[in-house]
Amino acid sequence: xxxxxxxxxxxxxxxIGAGFAGLYGVHQAARAGLNVLGLEAGADVGGTWxxxxxxxxxxxxxxxxxxxxxxxxxxxxxxxxxxxxxxxxILAYLNHVADRFSLRERYRFEQRVGAAxxxxxxxxWTLRTETGAEYRSRFVVFxxxxxxxxxxxxIPGVETFAGEEIFTAQWPEEGACxxxxxxxxxxxxxxxxxVSPIIARQAEALTVFQRSPNFxxxxxxxxxxxxxxxxxxxxxxxxxxxSYYAPAATPHASIQTKALDLTAQEREEAMQDRxxxxxxxxxxxxxxxxxxxxxxxxxxxxxxxxxxxKVENQxxxxxxxxxxxxxxxxxxxxxxGYYEMFNRPxxxxxxxxxxxxxxxxxxxxxxxxxFIELDTLVYATGFDAMxxxxxxxxxxxxxxxxxxxxxxxxxxxxxxxxxxGFPNMFSINSVGTPSVMAxxxxxxxxxxxxxxxxxxxxxxxxxARVEAREEAAVKWTDHLMEVAEGTLFVKANSWYMxxxxxxxxxxxxxxxxxxxxxxxxxxxxxxxGYPSFELG
Ligand code: N01
Numbered sequence: 381x382x383x384x385x386x387x388x389x390x391x392x393x394x395x396i397g398a399g400f401a402g403l404y405g406v407h408q409a410a411r412a413g414l415n416v417l418g419l420e421a422g423a424d425v426g427g428t429w430x431x432x433x434x435x436x437x438x439x440x441x442x443x444x445x446x447x448x449x450x451x452x453x454x455x456x457x458x459x460x461x462x463x464x465x466x467x468x469x470i471l472a473y474l475n476h477v478a479d480r481f482s483l484r485e486r487y488r489f490e491q492r493v494g495a496a497x498x499x500x501x502x503x504x505w506t507l508r509t510e511t512g513a514e515y516r517s518r519f520v521v522f523x524x525x526x527x528x529x530x531x532x533x534x535i536p537g538v539e540t541f542a543g544e545e546i547f548t549a550q551w552p553e554e555g556a557c558x559x560x561x562x563x564x565x566x567x568x569x570x571x572x573x574x575v576s577p578i579i580a581r582q583a584e585a586l587t588v589f590q591r592s593p594n595f596x597x598x599x600x601x602x603x604x605x606x607x608x609x610x611x612x613x614x615x616x617x618x619x620x621x622x623s624y625y626a627p628a629a630t631p632h633a634s635i636q637t638k639a640l641d642l643t644a645q646e647r648e649e650a651m652q653d654r655x656x657x658x659x660x661x662x663x664x665x666x667x668x669x670x671x672x673x674x675x676x677x678x679x680x681x682x683x684x685x686x687x688x689x690k691v692e693n694q695x696x697x698x699x700x701x702x703x704x705x706x707x708x709x710x711x712x713x714x715x716x717g718y719y720e721m722f723n724r725p726x727x728x729x730x731x732x733x734x735x736x737x738x739x740x741x742x743x744x745x746x747x748x749x750x751f752i753e754l755d756t757l758v759y760a761t762g763f764d765a766m767x768x769x770x771x772x773x774x775x776x777x778x779x780x781x782x783x784x785x786x787x788x789x790x791x792x793x794x795x796x797x798x799x800x801g802f803p804n805m806f807s808i809n810s811v812g813t814p815s816v817m818a819x820x821x822x823x824x825x826x827x828x829x830x831x832x833x834x835x836x837x838x839x840x841x842x843x844a845r846v847e848a849r850e851e852a853a854v855k856w857t858d859h860l861m862e863v864a865e866g867t868l869f870v871k872a873n874s875w876y877m878x879x880x881x882x883x884x885x886x887x888x889x890x891x892x893x894x895x896x897x898x899x900x901x902x903x904x905x906x907x908x909g910y911p912s913f914e915l916g
Contacts, residue, residue: 390516397523399427401824421492433551436574437467529768542742572760596713625896629819639666639675690719705872777802790885798848845916852912864888
């Protein structure tokens with residue numbers, strides 16, 4: 381053991397991560413009387429919202445839903461100012477939660493876990509952080525996030541750039557000075573689409589480097605009125621009850637009638653209504669839009685007309701309209717003036733499919749047609765989603781099996797929580813859960829409640845080792861894929877499919893059967909006494 385290892389009794393449970401999931405887990409574990417420790421790579425709480433401080437970062441789920449529901453006093457006393465909260469307000473909320481429930485004292489910060497090893501003899505985990513510290517515990521919970529392992533593109537010469545380089549996923553806390561600068565943004569997913577319009581207002585020149593265009597819906601953000609706030613407070617419980625078994629863990633559901641069973645006018649009205657509501661709701665106008673290509677194309681045509689109406693130069697609009705995937709099969713983005721930004725004289729779009737970057741030099745980017753001088757390069761180039769935050773840690777389970785090797789043919793989990801061969805370890809919001817397709821706040825509560833119930837069950841039964849059964853995990857993973865194959869989602873080269881990471885096995889990672897259905901599977905497993913786990 382490392383000299384700085386903590387001696388004495390191991391913790392009952394260590395929870396890695398201080399985002400929505402980790403904070404809730406630490407709070408509930410402590411309330412349950414467990415000796416719990418939180419480890420966090422960042423300097424403070426917030427998870428995704430601690431790191432992604434880029435200007436324009438805003439959640440696409442309404443603020444009153446994207447918040448904890450477990451404590452009535454908390455939800456009654458916190459006031460969300462805007463319909464869709466911006467990063468600073470969400471981070472302030474998570475800080476408030478940490479203060480209110482004294483959670484910081486249970487955490488060690490700037491402790492990025494680099495290795496985790498299970499010992500078969502003692503049934504304990506030892507976690508080693510990159511500072512060299514070691515911690516032991518009976519159970520370990522990885523609440524390490526779905527979109528927390530950023531990727532730097534491997535463009536030739538990228539390491540030679542002499543100007544300022546900024547990742548949207550690691551935006552400097554003190555901000556970045558872009559006034560009067562020539563800025564390049566690489567990447568046009570949700571992050572690139574949110575940050576670019578703000579950069580365009582500050583920079584002398586902005587060049588957006590786009591490899592694949594995405595669909596984006598404008599976010600109809602505005603302050604909540606006092607009347608709305610009163611009404612939400614009065615009916616908060618009902619709003620949550622509606623969300624707990626809803627498809628996306630919000631009170632909203634798609635219209636019940638299939639697109640093709642409506643008249644053209646009814647469809648148009650439905651799409652306009654959802655478009656104006658904004659957020660990710662446009663992905664759920666009709667129940668068949670993600671499974672029937674004809675229905676999907678009706679929604680697509682509507683969105684395309686919106687893009688064309690906003691962009692003055694129609695050849696730029698041509699480049700901004702995706703043609704490589706059915707609408708919604710890559711995460712629909714939400715923006716504030718993204719398409720309109722291309723009407724500004726200081727903004728240029730480079731279509732990398734036609735004009736790839738041949739190299740990055742110390743002073744800019746060279747394509748086959750031109751050299752673009754740059755002072756600052758912003759990487760909005762995405763994440764090794766869902767598996768990245770686990771696989772970047774050297775996780776060894778029973779018999780020293782390495783998670784990276786066990787998952788070489790694709791991730792296998794039971795309900796996302798349990799991985800055969802990795803006893804007493806739980807992954808949260810992981811592959812095999814709806815997570816990224818649902819409201820993460822309520823999803824995180826469900827995940828930790830379930831895991832803590834299983835831990836309580838094992839402690840009550842004096843069970844030292846809890847491990848998902850292989851056959852149950854294989855069956856769940858097959859079920860995941862089967863549900864996905866009934867949809868259009870498998871047609872896109874999306875991060876849901878692992879398609880944005882070279883060499884990553886292409887499998888559809890989230891459970892797309894809806895949060896409510898997923899929750900019922902979890903309830904059943906718990907109510908039946910965990911038949912899919914070996915309790916030894
Ligand atoms: O990442 P992305 P993101 N050269 O993977 C491009 C959530 N989120 O951070 O598509 C050039 O979507 C890549 O191109 P391509 C949300 O769930 C939510 O934007 O691979 N380009 C793509 O355009 C979201 O889906 C919000 O061809 C390269 C971009 O980089 C998820 O996080 C806000 C490249 C990456 O887009 C991820 O979003 C932000 C290269 N070598 C994030 N490599 C909300 O609004 C990659 N790209 C709530």
